[in-house]
Amino acid sequence: MQRLxxxxxxxxxxxxxxxxxxxxxxxAEGARVTLGDINEEGMRAVAAPLGQGALAVRCxxxxxxxxxxxxxxxxxxxxxxxxxxxNAGYTHRNMPLLDxxxxxxxxxxxxxxxxxxxxxxxxxxxMRGQKGGVILxxxxxxxxxxxxxxxxxxxxxxxxxxxxxxxxxxxxxDAIRVNAICPVMGATGMLExxxxxxxxxxxxxxFIGTIPLGRLSExxxxxxxxxxxxxxxxxxxxxIEFPVDGGRTV
Numbered sequence: 001m002q003r004l005x006x007x008x009x010x011x012x013x014x015x016x017x018x019x020x021x022x023x024x025x026x027x028a029e030g031a032r033v034t035l036g037d038i039n040e041e042g043m044r045a046v047a048a049p050l051g052q053g054a055l056a057v058r059c060x061x062x063x064x065x066x067x068x069x070x071x072x073x074x075x076x077x078x079x080x081x082x083x084x085x086x087n088a089g090y091t092h093r094n095m096p097l098l099d100x101x102x103x104x105x106x107x108x109x110x111x112x113x114x115x116x117x118x119x120x121x122x123x124x125x126x127m128r129g130q131k132g133g134v135i136l137x138x139x140x141x142x143x144x145x146x147x148x149x150x151x152x153x154x155x156x157x158x159x160x161x162x163x164x165x166x167x168x169x170x171x172x173x174d175a176i177r178v179n180a181i182c183p184v185m186g187a188t189g190m191l192e193x194x195x196x197x198x199x200x201x202x203x204x205x206x207f208i209g210t211i212p213l214g215r216l217s218e219x220x221x222x223x224x225x226x227x228x229x230x231x232x233x234x235x236x237x238x239x240i241e242f243p244v245d246g247g248r249t250v
Contacts, residue, residue: 002030003231008078010034010070010123012061012115013088015042018138018183021219022085022226027053029227031083034074036061061088061115062107071122081126083230086116086160087138094149105152112156116163124171132175134230137164138222139180139241145249157182161241168239177238179229184245186217213246 009026013019014035020042023033027050036059037043047056057073059066074081090111092104116137127133142150143157164180171178185207208215225244228234243249 002028003227003233004083005030007031007082007230008034008074008080009083009085009230010036010074010081011085011087012036012059012070012119013138014046014056015039016046018186018219018222019085019087020046021223022087023047023054024050025220025223025227026083026230029231032078034070034077036066036070037088061086061118062110064118064121067115067118067122071119071126075126080130081123081133082130083134083136084119084123085136085138085226085230086119088115089138091150091153094147096149097151100152108152108156109159112153113159113163116160120167124174124176127171127176128174133177135164135167135171135176135178136226136229137161137178137180139164139182141182141184141243141245141249144182144241144243164241165239172238177229177234179234179238180241181222181225181229182241182243182245182249183217183222184211184243184248186219186222211246211248212250215246217244217246 009031011019011023014023015037023035026033032053034055035043035047036057038060040058043056047054055077057070059070090108092100137160139161140157142154143161146154161180164178168178221244
């Protein structure tokens with residue numbers, strides 16, 4: 001049985017990595033999916049095999065107008081929004097905290113945190129009108145167990161994790177569930193930025209040595225968590241930090 005049959009989902013940062021796999025898995029589980037990303041070519045390549053149940057919309061999540069357009073296009077095409085996955089993310093390169101310039105700091109917070117503000121203002125009135133919904137924010141283990149060299153990124157993900165809990169408390173009476181999924185570092189386009197060193201087998205082994213289950217996260221790991229938390233199986237789960245980390249934060 002498809003666990004998301006009849007649902008309509010928006011997934012940001014859907015051109016690659018975690019977001020692309022979440023979009024694919026949501027589609028396989030019966031959802032109609034709107035993919036949002038600034039990488040139009042990559043996003044459309046992900047959407048094309050998903051057929052008529054997928055819509056690709058260019059979206060810079062740091063821009064309020066882009067988020068509002070993303071939501072409006074979804075409602076125009078699919079009539080409703082049941083699930084939102086705020087997955088788009090940005091990081092500064094691993095470096096001493098005093099070396100991160102203000103423009104980079106602002107971009108980290110605009111993409112990782114302010115985007116959730118924009119999306120919340122756009123979708124919560126719709127979800128209230130529908131008498132329910134699910135919001136999933138992709139936080140990070142960086143917001144639970146910070147690593148040196150990523151202080152400003154770590155703090156942005158700490159904000160995402162706590163914001164998810166606060167939204168869950170405030171929106172619970174509206175039957176809107178909000179949870180944070182917290183991946184450990186994965187083999188995505190941002191891996192080398194996180195490591196702060198060349199992505200070599202030796203450097204990977206050093207980091208993997210800190211993960212009890214002995215590997216990096218993979219997009220399928222995050223997507224499986226996102227399917228479960230969006231499904232009716234998780235109807236009584238809200239306000240949690242859901243580590244998908246192989247034991248990294250234990």
